[in-house]
Amino acid sequence: MHQFACPYCGLRDETEFRFGAEAGNRRPEPASAVSAQAWADYLYTRAAPRGPAQEVWVHLTCGEFFVMDRDTQTHAVTATRGLRDSLP
Secondary structure: EEEEOOOOOOEEEEHHEEEEEEEEOOOOOOHOOOHHHHHHHHHHHHOOOEEEEEEEEEEEOOOOEEEEEOOOOOEEEEEEHHHHHHOO
């Protein structure tokens, strides 16, 4: 079993976490000016990289969302940080 480091609670079993999405997928704005194709791309198109990736995860125990840097081939986690800390 893997263990992930929640930036708020520390090291926990993988069963306490759920994958949310690829990090960096920005919602197109303003909504009134977004084309159907741009909206479909936002909702359904993903890079799904093989190797290093940044992903949004949620820790179910504390309810906090965070960004995890993870290799999708080896599942090695290199860093975790709060979602708020990752916003520009």
